Amino acid sequence: MAWLLLLQATVGFAASVILFWVFLSRSNWIAGEKGEGRKFKKAIERFFQLLVPSIALDAIPLLGWVDWGGMKKDMKRTAAEMDSVLSVWLEEHKMREKKRGKDSGEEEEADFMDVMLSRVKELQQIEGGYDEDTVVKATCLALIIGGTDTTSVSLAWVLCFTLSHPDVLKKVQDELATHVGDRRNVEEADLKNLVYLQAVVKETLRFAPAVGFVVTHEAMEECAVGGFRVPAGTRLLVNLRKMQLDPAVWGGDGNDDDDDPSEFRPERFLTGRGAGVDVRGQHFECIPFGSGRRMCPGLSFALRVIHLVLARMVHGFEMKMNISEEEDWKKRLRIAADPSASDVKVLLTPRLPSQLYE
């Protein structure tokens, strides 16, 4: 065991030195021109923040306690901040629960935290030895963290793709005109009739899944995946973005709608190879919410929100985006997972009678 650790330390140290040397020789700080001192300082900072932790901490477990770059400290501070927010909510909910108990006449709608509070009380024993408050706070936090960015990023992409493809936008507008008309707003009950809009959402989740790599899963027993032996205990990361754009899965059977998975074409889910494919974890060619026991529990909620928001936006507004169809979306996707983090802007003009916006 000791020799293994020594070997790890030597390899880790050698790798660090080589990378340090390559890094410095690539940054031209030695030239000594004005401002180069700052460049050197930045290069050193970058080295210590990014390269050293990733090499040393992974290669030398003994150094796990060293917090290079202060990342662990930052994570702990963020966790403490989030916990304090959740603790305030929890106290408020407990107080409201007490008040409700005394004044039983008052009818108030229970939210998720109220339901969690009453459910944990019914449990005989909590797995892992956690107390009730921790379980309630952690579950609420998991839903907030899991559901916020994913939904907003998917909404931003679906709007970007729809608005930058005038043919797609026109088909969605026509479908809304047929099934909803212009005398009322779109309701949830209309969504089942909006088949083309559903295909637009599926194509967006295929083309730009909000989660590029599914959360790490560990093989419980030995298995084979694509001809590779996977021993029990192996940690696996599924590359959704790559899988969902794979020509071997999506392209080339001669049908126009099927060709070129790197193009945004909702039709592939209507008449192409994707017809009959849904995104609920049953069809492995498109699993933006993962699959199996640990797949996304917010799937139904997220899909409802995305469909309804897209339908309401397209139905209610004429929209113009500052980015054209010719925009290289593939390049943009590589740069930013979130289009709203870049310079995309949309101008909205109402297109329905004014009383529908009240």
Ligand code: HEM
């Ligand atoms: C478009 C929106 C969303 C996408 C694309 C998405 C995607 C995913 C993916 C890929 C996973 C990992 C699944 C796996 O490991 O197999 C996941 C897990 C999870 N998602 Fe979502 N999600 C979305 C919205 C939501 C919403 C709205 C919520 C909550 C209200 C949510 C809560 C969670 C939670 C708690 C997990 C962890 C589940 C577990 O580990 O057991 N997600 N999501």
